[in-house]
Amino acid sequence: MAYYNREPEITNIIKSHESRANRILQHAQSSRLLEAFNKIWVFIEGNKLSTPVSGNVMTFNVAEIKSEINNWIRDLKDCQEAAQRKLKSLEDPSPEDQSKLINIRNEAVVLVSRYESLKNTIEQVEQDFTNAVRTYRAPMREALTDISILYNSVNHVKGDFSDYKNVSVYVHGIEDDGDGFNKSVRKAAKDGDIIIRINSDKTREYYIVEIINGEKVIKRVEGLKKLKDSKQYKVKAGRLHIVYETEHMNEHRQATSDDLAEKLNEMGLMNEETKIDMFGHSYGGRRSLQFAMDYPDHVRSITTIGTPYDKNLLAIGANRARWLADSPLAKRHTTDTSEYLDFKEDNRNNDDGKDYSNAYTDMDSEAMTEDINHLKSANPEVYQKLQKMDITAAAGYRTEDTVSFSPYYTASGKHKINSDDIVSVESQHGDVLGDLIDEKPEFEVKGSGVTKPGHIYETEDSDFVNLIEEVNKKEAE
Structure with a gap:
């Protein structure tokens, strides 16, 4: 001009x-x-x-x-x-x-x-x-939470649930919410227990468990004040179950760990006496292990099912072809994310100028073995605490009708396949985690193919519900 x-x-x-x-x-x-x-x-x-x-x-x-x-x-x-x-x-x-x-x-x-x-x-x-x-x-947020936990410990600050010694926390996977675990926990909960569901919008639902005429009854209690008036809360003889729904479905495991620590601390559960038993499905297992690495003194056990501890091929494909994964056909939400952004640029993606790290970028870029090896060399004390935890990595598998041919015979019928269609048994068993895993059970789950994979039915499987009951009983004893 x-x-x-x-x-x-x-x-x-x-x-x-x-x-x-x-x-x-x-x-x-x-x-x-x-x-x-x-x-x-x-x-x-x-x-x-x-x-x-x-x-x-x-x-x-x-x-x-x-x-x-x-x-x-x-x-x-x-x-x-x-x-x-x-x-x-x-x-x-x-x-x-x-x-x-x-x-x-x-x-x-x-x-x-x-x-x-x-x-x-x-x-x-x-x-x-x-x-x-x-x-x-x-x-910075993690540091502030650590300071808050330390302050409460030194000054003996108590929360509404500080007197609970046995606490189970249930964390779902990606593209999921707390409904799956909500059903499992109701089946596994015992007389005198309390169930709290923390929803993604930060609202909370309170339930009490009691036996009436020989039948287990789960009642919803409207609000914390009425919960405190219940016999279950006053006696505190049972277990506290927390079904935790992440604020974002696909948020990175570190974001979940930070959010969860903040909420548990507000409830008075990050103290020396309370022991937390973590349960995770799918990516919720990665989230649970991250929480245990961040707060090893507060976690007693980790139990997962269907967790991709290794890199996940479907997640890699979805992360790199987001336009296809997010299409009306696939209906994924690959850019759904929290405010967490990984320091490593390889663990990020970009959406219209906004960098983000979420569950998809995590499973694309890292197997959990990388973090474990870093932890082992940088902080062997925390690694030793993980070794002392009871860690169970359960795998879901399916059977299907197959026909086997050989030069000598033909066999048909039900045959076990080495996958639940989403995560390999090897990855579910956490073989990449070295000597951290104590138990590696396998459960047959229903499902068929990629449209209705066995993966989505794992939390409601009766064998896994039994495992929840066994872990809770064993750890409380």
């Missing part, structure tokens, strides 16, 4: 905009924001803005700045409309009058385009900053 030959009306507007831009930059003191403005201003005025900036932080409100730039765009459009009205008001406009309108119109169009580009650049600055903040937020 020939900024040295502008119409006076446009020149005055730009001078006003430059003054307001300098005020914005003076307030923000962000070198990234200054860089964004200067990329545009060299095309507008032929020089950079004069505001000295000494900071690299982002203390500005992007919405407010974009609103200010929209005002600048309106200034230009108003100027264009005023020039057009003035030309129409002339009875016999001269060629110079017509040329002036054309110049104003052309200059306004170009400047509006520059300002729109500036808004897009500022959005990218905001996104880059947000990604950077999210990278560092997780360890």
Whole structure:
């Protein structure tokens, strides 16, 4: 643009905009924001803005700045409309009058385009900053939770459930919610137990378990106050079952560990006396193991079924072909994620400028053996605590009708297949975890093919419910 030959009306507007831009930059003191403005201003005025900036932080409100730039765009459009009205008001406009309108119109169009580009650049600055903040937020949050746990311990701060010694926590997998475990826990719970379901929207449901006329009855109690009035809460002779539904279906295991620790601490369960028995299905097993690595002094046992401790081929495919996995046909939610962002760039993905790490990126990039080996070398004390935990990795498998041919005979009938259609038995058994696994049971589960795989029926399988009962009884004793 020939900024040295502008119409006076446009020149005055730009001078006003430059003054307001300098005020914005003076307030923000962000070198990234200054860089964004200067990329545009060299095309507008032929020089950079004069505001000295000494900071690299982002203390500005992007919405407010974009609103200010929209005002600048309106200034230009108003100027264009005023020039057009003035030309129409002339009875016999001269060629110079017509040329002036054309110049104003052309200059306004170009400047509006520059300002729109500036808004897009500022959005990218905001996104880059947000990604950077999210990278560092997780360890800061974990540190604050650790401090809170330590404070409660030193000052003997008690929560509503601090007196419970035996606690079971149930964590679901990806593309799932707490419904599967909710059914299993109801079957496994005993007289005097309490069941708490923590939903993804942070609401809580409370249930008490009692025997009436020889039959197990599970009653919902409306609110914590009424729960405290119940015999089960006052006596505290039973077990506390917590069905934990993650805030995001596919959030990364570290995000679940951080969220769970914060909530359990609020409930008064992160203390020296309470022992937590973790139960995980599918990716919930990875989440449970992560929680145990983060808080080994509070976890007594881990029991998983169908957990892909190794990399998972379906997750790898879904993560790398998200357009297909998220299509109406597959109906996955591969970009559903929490605010957690892994430090390792290989463990991230990107969606319209937003970096994220979730369950899919995790199972694409890492087998759990990598974290275990890092833990063994960096923090052998925690690894030894994991070795002392009772860790059971159950595998679901299916049988199907097959025909076996050989040169000598043909056999048909039910044959065991080495997979539940989603996760191999080897991965479910946690063979990549070295010597951490104590028990590796196998349970036949119903299901068929990829559309209704055995994987989705594992938590409700009667053998696994029996395993929950056995673990809870054994660990309490």
